[in-house]
Amino acid sequence: MPLTNVWCRDGQGEWTRITAEKAEKDYRYTVSVHSRLFRCYHCFQYVTFVKGDGKTSHFRHSSGEMDKSCADRCKLDEAQMDNAVNAPRDQMRLRLEDGTVELEIGFAPVGKAALGKAITAHALVMVEGRENAPHHYWVDRSRFGTGRTTWLPLPLEWAVDFAVTGTPPGQVPRAWTEQRTGIDPAGTVFDVRTGKRIPERSDAEVGRPYYLLCDRWKYISVTNPAVQIRPVLIKNDAWKLYRISAPAYSPEAADYFFDYLHLRLTRVPAELHLLWPPVLEKDEMVETGSDSFEFLVTGEADFEAFPGNEQRTIHVRQIDEQQQLIRVEHAGALQMVCAAREHQRLSCLYIRPPDTQWRTAPALESRNTKGQVLDEPDLPKDGVIVLCSEVDASVTVEENGVFRYRKAVPAGKETQIPDCTKHTRIIIRQGLDIVQDIQFGKAKKKEQVPLVPWQGRMVPFPGRYAGVLDLVPKKSCLYRKVLQALRTGTIPEEAWKSLRKAMGERNG
Ligand SMILES: [Zn+2]
Structure with a gap:
């Protein structure tokens, strides 16, 4: 069966992907497995390039190999690939x-x-x-x-x-x-700096130290002049730990990384960098209200986004062989973007809109029984208010300032509050936050707005920032919170940071 994913050495000696069509142009004859020019992407063994000679050229495993269990050889079925x-x-x-x-x-x-x-x-x-x-x-x-x-x-x-x-x-x-992958007793690699596991077939960077954790009986060659390999003494009985790095790129070092660590050694690892908007990345998470992004993908990798159907990915420009610019227009939900190779994620970022906790309370609507959304707290003729909340909430009903009852407002379901009069006050809470306070009749005009709890380290919030209100939906809980912050002159530091970010995005 012809192999689809094959590595070959490029001009600098690094392993890059190659197709049979490209090899067809570069090689005039069949290249034997013994020339050690091509490797299978799945099992790392050397493979043969078979020149077509009238038929299609292709790569194949040789029949005399030690490891016959190559994934490409037994062809993962489609579902498994998905x-x-x-x-x-x-x-x-x-x-x-x-x-x-x-x-x-x-x-x-x-x-x-x-x-x-x-x-x-x-x-x-x-x-x-x-x-x-x-x-x-x-x-x-x-x-x-x-x-x-x-x-x-x-x-x-x-x-x-x-x-x-x-x-x-x-x-x-x-x-x-979902299913997790255990560690391989024959060897699992971790990045020394971040501690994170490096999956097989990923990139290893020249000069960067790695740990190899393996069964204590596994043989690891520690005498390779191209690679620094140092055993690390550990107290875990059944295991051995090595610290490994390649001080410089050499074909020998690259072969060692392929053979023992199942990693591709490179000077330019596959990475994803967010170029725009200029935001802080923390723990692979980017929080931004922007709906357009620009990424730089470096190394031997492609760009992938998940879910992929809600956004538009535009390939902007190939800067050189190792760098490409990608633009993504985004739908506003949590999304993962990756530098990937043959469906394997090598470097990922999670993008999401700013935390709805404070930006806008989860949507809550009050309607009349005909399903019309009540703009102002106007009392429907039949006295029935219908509440719909995106998250679980609770409602407290008061009459003439006296508590009547409390009930749950389950997420996604309609909850009716019957017998409302102009003396009724309906307070809706999501968690401990009051997200809506509906008062009919006179009580409303008195401006008895209760203080909304907004916690955190408070910082000054002078009145000149009142323009911030334009960024916030009028009926949201946040609007009331910001209004209150303007009145009291203080705001939680975290909220202020995010507001500033939002202002910067609008002005920038
Ligand atoms: Zn293979």
């Missing part, structure tokens, strides 16, 4: 604590709604190995966030074969419980 493409990044990192290797697994950031759903359902995440009882973690906001990756410990004795599950079924974000 899974590989859609699976979230399966993150793991290594920490060296006092001479002991400790592993952690990552839980990717999820949307606010998904996290809220899990918290409301009192969901549990379980990390389970072959031995001993699984570890349980409640999904709560102190542990899991929408804007960051959460790391939980993974005992090293479980690391080869472990699973992450969630309960109750369907309540835990799917990205957390």
Whole structure:
């Protein structure tokens, strides 16, 4: 079967992708596996280029190979490929604590709604190995966030074969419980600086140090003049740890990285850089209200975005062989963008709009029974108010200033408040925040606006910033919060930072 993903050495000696069509132009004859010019992308073995001689030229594995289990040879079925493409990044990192290797697994950031759903359902995440009882973690906001990756410990004795599950079924974000890849006893590579696992077939950078964690019985050649290899003493019994780096690029060093670490050594690793808008990146997360982005993709990689159907990707310009500019027009939801190669993600960023927690409260509408949205708190003739909220909320109903009852406003469902009169006051809360305060009749005109809780370290917020209000939807909770901040002259520091960012984006 012809191979589709093959490496060959470029003019600088680095391994780059090549197609049979390109090789067809460059080589006049069949190139034997023994020339060591071409390698299979999947199993790293050298392959043969077969010159077509009237038929199509192609690459193939030789029949005498040691490893016959090449993925390209047995052809992953399509569904499996799709899974590989859609699976979230399966993150793991290594920490060296006092001479002991400790592993952690990552839980990717999820949307606010998904996290809220899990918290409301009192969901549990379980990390389970072959031995001993699984570890349980409640999904709560102190542990899991929408804007960051959460790391939980993974005992090293479980690391080869472990699973992450969630309960109750369907309540835990799917990205957390999809299949995880254990470590390979034959060797798993971690970046020394970040601790993060480097998946097979990724790039290794010249000059950058890596850890190789492997079974204590695995043979690793430590005498290669092109590579610095140093054993690291660790207290974990069954394992060995090496620190490895290539001080300079050489074909020998590249071969060592391919053969022992299954990584492609390069001077220009595949990376993704956000060029525009100018925002801070934290933990691979970019928070911005902008709907157009420009990325620089470096190295031997393509650009991919997930989900891919909600945005438009425009290839702007190929700067040189190792750099290309990409523009993305974005739909406004959480999105992952990657520098990728053969569907493998090499460098990723999560892009999302600013946290809705403070920017605008999750949408809440009050309607009359005909389904018309009430603009002003005008009392419908039949006295029935219908509330619809995007997240779970609660409502308190007062009559003439006296508490009558409280009830839940479940997300996505209509909740009716009957028998409203001009003396009724309806206070709706999402969590502890008051998001709407509906008062009919006279009570409204008295401007009895209650103080909205807005927490954090307070900083001065002078009246000259009143223009900020233009950026905020009029009926939102945030609008009221900003109004209040202008009155009191103080604002939480975090909120002020984000507002400034929003102003900068509008003016810039
Ligand atoms: Zn292969």
